[in-house]
Amino acid sequence: MSLVTLVEYRDASPEVQAVYDDIMATRRVDWINNFWKALANDPTTLTRVWESVKQVMAPGALDPLVKEMIYVAVSATNGCEYCTWSHTAAARKKGMTDPMFMELMAVVGLANETNRLANGLRFPVDPQFKP
Amino acid sequence: MSLVTLVEYRDASPEVQAVYDDIMATRRVDWINNFWKALANDPTTLTRVWESVKQVMAPGALDPLVKEMIYVAVSATNGCEYCTWSHTAAARKKGMTDPMFMELMAVVGLANETNRLANGLRFPVDPQFKP
Amino acid sequence: MSLVTLVEYRDASPEVQAVYDDIMATRRVDWINNFWKALANDPTTLTRVWESVKQVMAPGALDPLVKEMIYVAVSATNGCEYCTWSHTAAARKKGMTDPMFMELMAVVGLANETNRLANGLRFPVDPQFKP
Amino acid sequence: MSLVTLVEYRDASPEVQAVYDDIMATRRVDWINNFWKALANDPTTLTRVWESVKQVMAPGALDPLVKEMIYVAVSATNGCEYCTWSHTAAARKKGMTDPMFMELMAVVGLANETNRLANGLRFPVDPQFKP
Amino acid sequence: MSLVTLVEYRDASPEVQAVYDDIMATRRVDWINNFWKALANDPTTLTRVWESVKQVMAPGALDPLVKEMIYVAVSATNGCEYCTWSHTAAARKKGMTDPMFMELMAVVGLANETNRLANGLRFPVDPQFKP
Amino acid sequence: MSLVTLVEYRDASPEVQAVYDDIMATRRVDWINNFWKALANDPTTLTRVWESVKQVMAPGALDPLVKEMIYVAVSATNGCEYCTWSHTAAARKKGMTDPMFMELMAVVGLANETNRLANGLRFPVDPQFKP
Numbered sequence: 056m057s058l059v060t061l062v063e064y065r066d067a068s069p070e071v072q073a074v075y076d077d078i079m080a081t082r083r084v085d086w087i088n089n090f091w092k093a094l095a096n097d098p099t100t101l102t103r104v105w106e107s108v109k110q111v112m113a114p115g116a117l118d119p120l121v122k123e124m125i126y127v128a129v130s131a132t133n134g135c136e137y138c139t140w141s142h143t144a145a146a147r148k149k150g151m152t153d154p155m156f157m158e159l160m161a162v163v164g165l166a167n168e169t170n171r172l173a174n175g176l177r178f179p180v181d182p183q184f185k186p
Numbered sequence: 187m188s189l190v191t192l193v194e195y196r197d198a199s200p201e202v203q204a205v206y207d208d209i210m211a212t213r214r215v216d217w218i219n220n221f222w223k224a225l226a227n228d229p230t231t232l233t234r235v236w237e238s239v240k241q242v243m244a245p246g247a248l249d250p251l252v253k254e255m256i257y258v259a260v261s262a263t264n265g266c267e268y269c270t271w272s273h274t275a276a277a278r279k280k281g282m283t284d285p286m287f288m289e290l291m292a293v294v295g296l297a298n299e300t301n302r303l304a305n306g307l308r309f310p311v312d313p314q315f316k317p
Numbered sequence: 318m319s320l321v322t323l324v325e326y327r328d329a330s331p332e333v334q335a336v337y338d339d340i341m342a343t344r345r346v347d348w349i350n351n352f353w354k355a356l357a358n359d360p361t362t363l364t365r366v367w368e369s370v371k372q373v374m375a376p377g378a379l380d381p382l383v384k385e386m387i388y389v390a391v392s393a394t395n396g397c398e399y400c401t402w403s404h405t406a407a408a409r410k411k412g413m414t415d416p417m418f419m420e421l422m423a424v425v426g427l428a429n430e431t432n433r434l435a436n437g438l439r440f441p442v443d444p445q446f447k448p
Numbered sequence: 449m450s451l452v453t454l455v456e457y458r459d460a461s462p463e464v465q466a467v468y469d470d471i472m473a474t475r476r477v478d479w480i481n482n483f484w485k486a487l488a489n490d491p492t493t494l495t496r497v498w499e500s501v502k503q504v505m506a507p508g509a510l511d512p513l514v515k516e517m518i519y520v521a522v523s524a525t526n527g528c529e530y531c532t533w534s535h536t537a538a539a540r541k542k543g544m545t546d547p548m549f550m551e552l553m554a555v556v557g558l559a560n561e562t563n564r565l566a567n568g569l570r571f572p573v574d575p576q577f578k579p
Numbered sequence: 580m581s582l583v584t585l586v587e588y589r590d591a592s593p594e595v596q597a598v599y600d601d602i603m604a605t606r607r608v609d610w611i612n613n614f615w616k617a618l619a620n621d622p623t624t625l626t627r628v629w630e631s632v633k634q635v636m637a638p639g640a641l642d643p644l645v646k647e648m649i650y651v652a653v654s655a656t657n658g659c660e661y662c663t664w665s666h667t668a669a670a671r672k673k674g675m676t677d678p679m680f681m682e683l684m685a686v687v688g689l690a691n692e693t694n695r696l697a698n699g700l701r702f703p704v705d706p707q708f709k710p
Numbered sequence: 711m712s713l714v715t716l717v718e719y720r721d722a723s724p725e726v727q728a729v730y731d732d733i734m735a736t737r738r739v740d741w742i743n744n745f746w747k748a749l750a751n752d753p754t755t756l757t758r759v760w761e762s763v764k765q766v767m768a769p770g771a772l773d774p775l776v777k778e779m780i781y782v783a784v785s786a787t788n789g790c791e792y793c794t795w796s797h798t799a800a801a802r803k804k805g806m807t808d809p810m811f812m813e814l815m816a817v818v819g820l821a822n823e824t825n826r827l828a829n830g831l832r833f834p835v836d837p838q839f840k841p
Binding site: 318319320321323348350351352354355356366369370373374377378379383384386387388390391392394395397398399400402403404405406414416417419420421423424425427428429430431432433434435436437438439440441442443445446447448 | 711712713714716741743744745747748749759762763766767770771772776777779780781783784785787788790791792793795796797798799807809810812813814816817818820821822823824825826827828829830831832833834835836838839840841
Binding site: 056057058059061086088089090092093094104107108111112115116117121122124125126128129130132133135136137138140141142143144152154155157158159161162163165166167168169170171172173174175176177178179180181183184185186 | 188189190217220221224225235238239248252253255257259260263264266267268269271272273275285286289292293294296299300301304305308309315316317
């Protein structure tokens with residue numbers, strides 16, 4: 056059940072199949088998850104988002120596991136069910152242990168709490184934080 | 187301008203001063219930021235939140251800089267102005283460089299985008315993600 | 318399964334039935350969706366919300382399909398499952414095609430991304446935008 | 449500075465002035481706050497929203513102070529600066545003391561924390577909660 | 580199905596069992612809900628969050644039912660399914676009737692509406708609200 | 711005041727200047743707004759986000775003004791101050807009148823209200839919406 060058709064590999068255009076092939080090769084997996092099958096209804100969006108994910112999540116100034124955990128933090132904050140499941144799986148594959156996951160969630164929970172204390176009490180930003 | 191009085195050290199009860207002292211000693215700073223001065227209107231909450239921050243943000247399965255960047259990710263996602271300024275300052279103090287910060291923001295932005303693609307297209311979680 | 322009883326037409330008071338009749342007549346449908354059956358537990362709220370929906374979603378300076386797509390954009394941003402399904406169905410009924418829906422989602426995704434880049438990097442609003 | 453003109457009483461149409469008069473009479477105040485002056489650009493919306501506020505915030509099954517505190521809780525959760533200031537002022541006028549406000553914020557903070565622990569760890573709702 | 584193992588009483592360490600015992604004694608129930616079974620993967624977090632809930636939700640300047648309804652308001656605003664079910668059940672146990680619940684939801688809905696009118700029209704906070 | 715340096719045209723690398731030139735040419739303006747000056751700290755992100763904006767906001771199945779109003783709707787829902795100012799200015803440039811803006815905000819407000827009524831009352835999606 057989905058708001059758009061999920062485009063299976065066998066039914067996809069060559070353009071979409073090429074993106075699917077790149078996803079599977081880059082991630083060393085042999086299947087495509089529903090996120091991409093849904094985006095494939097618009098090959099331009101599929102290509103753009105995949106290129107963005109490939110660029111942003113590649114090793115850089117931050118390591119890939121840290122990036123994946125940041126992704127989980129944002130997804131849990133936004134309450135995105137699909138993203139929480141899929142990026143937690145990705146983070147585990149990159150080495151996140153259960154203690155790391157629980158600690159990540161503790162930080163996410165605390166940040167959401169103190170964000171609202173600040174937004175509710177409405178004190179000004181200290182000048183020391185604005186160098 | 188703030189929705190509650192900001193409790194300065196010199197006006198604080200001994201109970202609050204003790205928390206302030208612990209904050210300054212733990213963080214090796216000689217001033218108290220507005221977040222704590224606002225919470226000090228309720229010493230029980232001040233103590234509880236400070237003990238939580240001290241426990242959650244201490245080194246553990248994740249390193250303190252990673253935790254601080256997760257804090258920034260959540261704060262930017264929620265649009266908390268105070269928290270974004272204060273935790274970015276904290277992350278920089280712990281070693282976050284400009285390239286790391288820009289990359290952090292790129293992940294946060296992308297996660298917020300794909301969270302909404304998933305929430306808008308409403309495809310099911312792949313069984314492979316639910317082991 | 319619901320947090321309140323869903324009030325069926327046959328069990329409804331004449332006051333609630335009158336609202337149900339108006340909903341079905343206005344929308345040219347022969348059934349009532351669960352949103353209204355839940356609100357019917359409080360006839361005053363049912364009436365107020367229905368009158369608001371009828372007024373706000375009527376043709377005006379914006380056309381009804383544009384309004385319905387804006388509704389979907391907000392619902393996807395907030396992660397409201399029920400509203401995403403129901404307003405996407407409504408938008409399709411008013412003429413939204415699959416390419417329009419995919420493009421709508423692309424805008425929603427991008428806006429959510431750049432909203433967080435702005436909220437995370439905290440630069441000031443350009444004076445040119447404040448005429 | 450505002451995205452729309454703020455409609456002052458002296459410049460308002462009789463229709464808008466009548467709503468302004470009702471706001472001042474109902475709230476026993478002699479000025480109109482910016483929220484209504486902005487909505488007045490669309491008299492239909494001004495009237496609809498004011499009638500909704502008057503109906504929803506009136507005494508009923510919940511007392512008006514409790515309703516006002518719930519309003520503050522939602523506004524702090526959403527990070528709405530204007531609403532947090534205005535509804536905290538309203539709640540104080542109805543009897544909210546500083547200890548009540550601090551306790552309200554403590555609940556809001558905690559709820560935001562545990563909401564994310566639940567959204568991040570993704571355990572099912574216990575059947576006992578679905579009677 | 581859950582992102583972490585749910586720790587049952589019989590499989591828990593004495594430290595976790597002690598927290599479970601305190602939860603059941605404090606709430607006068609004979610079972611543990613999934614929220615705590617998930618947190619139990621990290622006994623330190625379990626203890627900290629339980630102590631926070633016990634402290635924050637205890638009678639104080641606000642009565643426990645009001646606090647529970649504030650919790651529901653925040654959970655509905657954030658779209659947290661688990662929390663909405665569990666805290667609505669808790670609020671009902673403390674005396675929330677159906678009319679109170681419907682009225683609570685009416686306030687939550689309205690606050691979410693006016694929060695966005697304020698955030699979208701961007702008028703300044705009236706000086707009268709900043710005493 | 712900003713969390714990163716704003717990169718002015720005269721101080722920018724040729725790579726960044728080329729993007730700035732493309733932004734000004736595409737939009738027929740002679741200045742660069744702060745959003746891009748902040749992103750320019752990471753030329754890869756600057757390029758990626760600009761290419762995404764250019765692609766997504768171009769005429770397609772939806773007209774550019776509708777897309778710009780959807781952008782405003784998302785920005786108001788998320789409470790992004792910068793984005794609300796900048797995209798409202800952009801929408802006005804593309805033809806949005808005051809009555810259209812007020813009507814847009816009315817839809818955004820109402821959708822945020824009914825999203826929370828659905829998320830708070832937790833009734834199931836009607837099968838009729840899942841064809």
